[in-house]
Amino acid sequence: MLVHGINYAPETIGIGPYTAGLAQHFAAAGHAVEVVTGRPYYPAWRPADGSSALWRTSVEHGVSITRCPHYVPHQPGGVKRMLHHASFAASSALPLLRCVSRRPDIVLAIVPSLIGALPAVPAARIAGARLWVHVQDLEVDAALATGLVPHGSMSARLGLAAEQALLSRADLVTTISGQMARRIGEKGVAADRIGELRNWANHLDAINGADGAAVRKEMGLHGKFVALYSGNIGNKQGLEIVVDAARLLAARTDIAFLICGEGPNLARLVGLAGGAPNIRFEPLQSPERFAPLMRMADCHLLPQLADAADLVLPSKLANMFASGRPVVATAEQGTGVAEEVDGCGLVVSPGDAGALAAAVSSLAGNAGLARRLGEAARERARQRWTRDAVLRDADAHLSRLLAAGSGN
CATH class of the missing domain: 3.40.50.2000 (Glycogen Phosphorylase B;)
Incomplete structure (x- = not known):
């Protein structure tokens, strides 16, 4: 071959x-x-x-x-x-x-x-x-x-x-x-x-056995509900919506947005954030730190531009599910991402920062919902990924x- x-x-x-x-x-x-x-x-x-x-x-x-x-x-x-x-x-x-x-x-x-x-x-x-x-x-x-x-x-x-x-x-x-x-x-x-x-979920076993407490402490996120995006920072992701959602939740000192990654749009995104206290940028984590990072998060963010729907199914979704945490995705109903996330997280319309902020806020305020969705996500990773x-x-x-x- x-x-x-x-x-x-x-x-x-x-x-x-x-x-x-x-x-x-x-x-x-x-x-x-x-x-x-x-x-x-x-x-x-x-x-x-x-x-x-x-x-x-x-x-x-x-x-x-x-x-x-x-x-x-x-x-x-x-x-x-x-x-x-x-x-x-x-x-x-x-x-x-x-x-x-x-x-x-x-x-x-x-x-x-x-x-x-x-x-x-x-x-x-x-x-x-x-x-x-x-x-x-x-x-x-x-x-x-x-x-x-x-x-x-x-x-x-x-x-x-x-x-x-x-x-x-x-x-x-x-x-x-x-x-x-x-x-x-x-x-x-x-x-x-x-x-x-x-x-496939290429970090499934490592994530299942990981503990995110040390990473949370190191990053100074103790007591925060952490909404995490980890991956490439490019055009298809539409990460500007994460910055906009964080601004809408600026008064919620219990919620932190964490973006870990690299890519051609990183500098622009950091500039858009303008030093907002509830948004933190970190480099892409090493393979050894990736699994604890995924477990440390309280929810995962999967933003996508509306026009990019069904042109790619982000491979990062598999590891998000494996972490046992709910996913908040921006996707139109009926698209592949929406169908995958259904029952394992919350789906909001692409470009709607208010809806994204509301979804993160609802998970932060309802531990039972976040736990149920996260457990369903882990089971889906075992079944499909x-x-x-x-x-x-x-x-x-x-x-x-x-x-x-x-x-x-």
Whole structure:
């Protein structure tokens, strides 16, 4: 199996941990797995300390990994983001050809990025391999919805063309939610070539055994009801609503908003907060501190822009559920996020800071409600988001592709 995608471990959030988890799982099952990926940079949008600016190959957890250099913009706007992914497509072409010479049975292309993944199409064709495209993010739709790329622009047209070129040539297209699968079907992919493959709660066991008391004490949050957002600070999140909600609750000295993360919109968000005493910003926490942080929170915040609904199902939701704390999400009824959070938290309309503030306030004032919703969230994580269950689905998709290939 040849896996191609720009994000991989040691990135700790976003797509990287799941691509690494899939590759390591397949290798542990006895498959020969090669990965062509980029240098680690996410979510800070700067090359990780110690990462090489040249091509490097290593073997990690039974997986042969070639890391390729590529352009990393500090502020990833529309054109710069396209150059970022195009540079990976170019730098990964030669390593892909070397891997293709070993005749893989499966080429697994991870999206995003569409442009970066395009070399997987000729790679699969040359190798005579089945092409499996796994869509983590409907990036063109999301870029248009959030205004990152203008409608009708050259960037939009190129992105849509790349999307069509990739999806139309795939033997199997999997994605992380049923709603995203339906949207892929609307793009012309036949139903029998579409499957669902969720992200799992990758910190489930650690969170279950964690105690957040030390983190709460260290951060000076004793006696506070803590509403936490932890993750990437980018365009799709719409985190401005969290700042607005905190301002509306400025008189509630018992409630604190905590934002832990990195990303291109961090500086702007800190400026919008203007030093408000009930909003605290912390860096993205280390893997060792992540589980205690999640358990320390009294509720988790999952903001999203209205137009970005069903274009991605945030992987952070699984770990929120695993923490046994209620989730407050901004989503329209009937969307994937609203359906996932139903019964495990509160859902308010996107862009309605007053409703978000009211939801946080209601949980802070009703410990019984918060406890019931949190217990339901933990149970949902066990039912839908365990690593073992998701990897069984991955095995089924792989077996289906291998069987189809052997029949040709």
